[in-house]
Amino acid sequence: MKPTKVCLILGILAAGHANAEEARLTRVLLSQGGVAYYEFAAMADAQGKLFLDAPRSQLDDILKSLVVLGSKARVASVRLPGDAPLSVAFGSLPLNESAFQSLPDLLRALKGEMVTVSGGREATGRIVAVDPVVGGDTSAVLTLQGETGLIRLPMAEVQGMQLADAALNAAVTKALDAFQEARGEGMRRLDITLDGARGQTALAYVAAAPLWKSTYRLTLEGGSGALQGWAVLENYSGHDWHGVEVTLSSGNPAAFHQALYQAYFVNRPEVPVEMFERILPPVDTGAMAEAMAAPAPMDASRLATTQVQSSAKRGAPLAQISEEPTQILFKLGSNISLANGQTLTLPIVAGNVPAKLVTYLAMYEDRPLAAVQVENRGQTALPPGVATIYDASKGAVGYLGDARLGMVPAGEDRLLAFAGDPKIKIDRREDASRSVTSAKIANGVLTVVETQYYTKAVDVALPKGEARTFVVDLPASDNWKLVAPGKGVRKIKDGYRITKSFAAGEKGAVEARFAEDMSRHFALLETDASQLAVYVQGGDLSPAMQAALAEVVKRKEAAAAAKRRVAEATEQLQAAEQDEDRARQNLTAVGADALRQRYLDKLVEAEAAVDKLKLEQQSANDALRAAEANLREYIKNLKIG
Template structure:
């Protein structure tokens, strides 16, 4: 391990550099959970004249499945005798004091061997069928070595042992990189994998008449299965996009099941015999033409095959691979030289770092004097009476500061703790760390509505623009023996704007005002804000009473009053005309109702002389009513004509009325 770069998104970039000789394999151990990340990002370069043959790693298949792929069932036996009996018939060689016994294994068994009176031990005896058609019994205890000469048997046993051994290290996976080449060469390996997020902590040392001192430390955890010995460590406060994908798990695609085509059932038919006709001759000529056409197609195909370019030579492929490797090396070199990219910033530890596996370290990243001052901060929206002691920090270190906790030491004493966000060079930030018990702040509100400042009449709508002014008073009581600089954080409200005193600083949510509070005294500080308000009225619906109220409250001036009164005057004329029309309609309805009564009475009268006078009276009454109805119709027509012209005049007046008056 030569280089480690840790990121704030929980990822790490690791580089290894080592030397290989010939076709030596390189092994790298890593946690099982990181295998997917490594498979996604692994880069291996042979910096000499060799090449990389491939990378193997332990399978994640269950042990039972891996053991089932081994021809010999070694797992069912735990003793040597049992394992030897599993390979009966295999070729073996046994080295004995008398020489080498070679042949096929017939079996193995345990036999008792007496040692002293009443004592016995067990020995393993092998039965070997030799090439001389002899069965020799070999005591394994006296043998020097047992060798499997059966082809593939030793490899199967090795696979079994590797599979069993991998279960003892479930959390560790090993990558085996195969190298191809001659001589001594350097191999470069890099990859990204999940890593604990590195953290930052700060200390601010405050002393009278001295500049504040900021000290920053990074907490780094080595959870990899290997030691970091003199590595180049870089801590990047960026969050590149990263994700997890199950690359180490075998994935099988689902394929559709296509049924086999069923044969066409053909039924026997009988056909009539016929002589050869002209149509058969034309059909034969057509078939000959098709054969010639197919021959042309075949010849064209052969021509194209002959014209196809030959595959590239092995030297050309090797040259292409060399150019690609050079490009990768150049890209890696340029990226390393680039340092911080875009919004990311990094801390490069100057000295090599050593962190043992499963250990953590606290590494210094900054030690610099800073600009700033001690203040008391009060956030106006909170119900607390006491402000917070704070340090108004200005990042004059020239470095970006990552977010983290801060411990404040004031005059060699612990003063408190706080949190800061990411701080760019030259940026200021307030760090509150304790409660100021010597200062109390209370608030009160006053609000008033200012008179209308502007009136706009257009397209039949009148808009009044006014402002609501609110005053918030901060009453600061400084009970300390020394003067106190109080920073008031007044909340920013949508659509409200400040009036008068400008803040010394603004954030997205607060205005910050600096107030100097004298010792043992009370200081008032007022913040004025105004809210624009708009009221809309349809000009046609404005009443004389509304105009009177607006004039009384001085919302409108004389010109606007006259324009509105002209409209209300026209509306009064229209209302009078409508009233007269409604009265005529009521009178006409009453006449119609009375005429129905009279006609009903006339129908009930007889032709007698006694009722003749009453009939004449009814006829006279009907005549008078008809005359009145005629007069009503004449008057209604005149009123409707006058109403129509008056309404048109009003609509035209409203439509043409335009006014923009600032008061």
């Protein structure tokens, strides 16, 4: 019989344990990567056994990540109810699922079995049938074969039934267990056996969890702002938290889900039974084993720890912050009690930060935004979150808007855009120009270095009576070099950020000029004269280079003219040779006719024309060779720059 109700991993289990203790949740690490680390304390019995109740939704992750903490113990095995469908559970039973729809259905499925029924009267016998009474009575009737004959009992009077076959009675009980285990997404009990652990121990696993959210309150006053960061978290662990140590992780770890609690079957092709042919399988030579290297230990010296103090409760830390290479950890200042399914929000950081109101124009956007520029002068990064901006500079606190704050590493600043700034009028413009920076000729190759200039600008008009600090993101290629401005500019992704202050009512521009050097190479012999003429006429070259290129153009044009004359002479010669062939054919055709002399004269004229054109073709070829040699010789000896 195939096992259908249990799932075994990591070993073979011993018998049940009466003194095993349920694991108790003691520590939680919530990650913004959508997973949580749960740590439990438990007391293993003398056989190293304990149990853990976990939600059905966490079983895949538990089977993937369950560990026992401590060097002297390890998980030997875990037993839990399987996730097989009812059809699999009933595959090993003499009954099917439909038999449990009603008592009449169960009795029909047990036809032939010995039973004792009780109720209106008690009767013992083998089940013959369960059928309705003929004549319209819809009440089912049970028919038994007793020692003295058939017994008919209305099902409405049957209040109890006992099977005579103990094995069959156990099968019914097993079927009911299968129904119970397959019902709902409730808690499942894991029976855990530890190897090398007795008494107090700790277990841990990683499972899916709602990511915790960070929010900020920034209250502006003068040139600074009071920043307070809060965390919003949920307890969806399936366990109530009672004095649990909670740590919040702001990072993006790689986390995977695999349906390990689900049974998989490989589809195999069906082949006919071999009746006559026989096959000889090849001899297996085995597989090559490959050793796995052990992972390197983590360098604990890379951790940097600091504490952020609460301004509301002097000296009491909101959270202990640890920054690691891939994440930021916020260990909450006190243990947390939170019922399963509830939400909690609490502050994790607080302090003053430099804050400045600006007008911000994002890259490729045409709508200015009101923003506040804040700087993180702390020792650790700030996690991303939504920020609510308030203004207390005029006494009464006013709401300005909401902003999105990305990850802010220590020492960096960010712009928090919280509203539109419709009073600002802007207009984007662009321009481009090109000039030759240098040129040289060597080994028959002209090398020209050109500088392409790009101008990106935003024209700004401010309202009367209002000054602004304007921050503009301008796009720029990575190949461009910034020429101007020389200050108030920083490199950003795909461009530059320029900051410029404007007086009240001022009109001006935020402008940046970029340069890109490009080298172009021209083989003088192969390059068309028209391309070289562009540089001759451009006026950016030195007089010597300009004169040299003009001479190259002149000689290339001479060679091109000689080539055209050769083509013309060749075309004329081919036409004359065709005339000569026709005259010769006509002369042959007339024989001794009176026209013979006329065709003979035409043949003589055609032959003379062919001879003349051959001489002209030869002369044109000689002139072409001379022009090309003249060009090659000039280029060969040309060296400038």
